[in-house]
Amino acid sequence: MAFSRYVAIGDSFTEGVGDPDPTRPNGLRGWADRVAEVLATKDPDFGYANLAIRGRKLRAILAEQVEPALALEPDLVTVYAGANDIVRPKVDLDALATEYDAGVARLAASGARIVLFTAFDPGSGGIYAPIRGRFALYNEHVRAIADRHGATIADSWRVASRLPEGVTANDPRLWDVDRMHLGPAGHQLTAIMVLDTLGVPHDLQPLPLPDLPVLSRRERLRADAAWTRGYLAPWIQRRLTGRSSGDSIEPRFPAIGRVVSPGGE
Numbered sequence: 001m002a003f004s005r006y007v008a009i010g011d012s013f014t015e016g017v018g019d020p021d022p023t024r025p026n027g028l029r030g031w032a033d034r035v036a037e038v039l040a041t042k043d044p045d046f047g048y049a050n051l052a053i054r055g056r057k058l059r060a061i062l063a064e065q066v067e068p069a070l071a072l073e074p075d076l077v078t079v080y081a082g083a084n085d086i087v088r089p090k091v092d093l094d095a096l097a098t099e100y101d102a103g104v105a106r107l108a109a110s111g112a113r114i115v116l117f118t119a120f121d122p123g124s125g126g127i128y129a130p131i132r133g134r135f136a137l138y139n140e141h142v143r144a145i146a147d148r149h150g151a152t153i154a155d156s157w158r159v160a161s162r163l164p165e166g167v168t169a170n171d172p173r174l175w176d177v178d179r180m181h182l183g184p185a186g187h188q189l190t191a192i193m194v195l196d197t198l199g200v201p202h203d204l205q206p207l208p209l210p211d212l213p214v215l216s217r218r219e220r221l222r223a224d225a226a227w228t229r230g231y232l233a234p235w236i237q238r239r240l241t242g243r244s245s246g247d248s249i250e251p252r253f254p255a256i257g258r259v260v261s262p263g264g265e
Contacts (some may be wrong), residue, residue: 001040003113004075005074006074007035007077007078008051009061010065011053011057011081012181013031013117014032015050015053016030024252029187031188031191035195036048038195040258045201046258048258049251049254049255050251051064055238055245056090057084058082061103062103064109067248069107070107070110079114079117099139100145101149108150111112115197116145116155117153118138118139118155119142121156122210123169132214162196163189175187192210
């Protein structure tokens with residue numbers, strides 16, 4: 001299927017955090033850009049906008065991005081919202097799902113193809129393991145919302161079936177050094193997942209992954225301590241002070257326009 005006007009809304013996941021490109025707004029590329037680059041090869045008049053801003057929770061995404069997205073008259077909208085709510089100390093996922101449902105209904109009424117994402121499976125280890133149940137409940141809400149409004153699911157929870165042999169969803173080579181956002185290889189796999197889900201032919205391939213370093217226990221502890229100081233502590237401090245990493249950030253591509261592949265014109 002060909003699309004001519006694609007709008008991406010959401011948080012850091014869709015903004016592209018973790019996939020650096022100094023030639024682009026906010027210094028990022030991301031999976032949505034990668035999807036748009038492929039879609040642009042199918043239609044010379046293709047246009048793309050990305051309204052996502054890091055740190056945004058679900059209610060803010062709905063309040064700030066849905067109407068601007070509709071004003072751009074898209075025929076394809078991708079939505080990722082809720083991750084920043086799931087990881088808060090307290091969250092009412094049932095109440096959030098009701099609001100999410102209303103927002104998706106508004107988007108679906110436009111006639112655009114809507115793509116919703118499930119959250120990835122954090123597994124039984126790692127920083128998100130204690131709230132794995134929240135991720136699963138959130139995903140059930142997303143699936144129900146998609147069913148009600150005819151939306152398409154990009155299923156991050158089941159992405160393991162798309163991973164190269166020997167690679168798991170928690171593989172650090174797929175993630176940024178902050179351990180909270182996808183790295184370039186993760187964004188590439190997400191782009192492949194979205195295009196495959198939409199049935200769009202493409203020639204994207206998983207990015208090559210380096211060998212995992214073998215670390216001693218002392219080296220792992222030193223790395224964990226550095227990560228805590230450099231990333232976890234600032235994240236907690238923002239939560240305690242009510243600040244967001246996206247407070248001074250503007251949308252990368254607020255208007256429909258051309259998307260340029262790396263090295264392209």
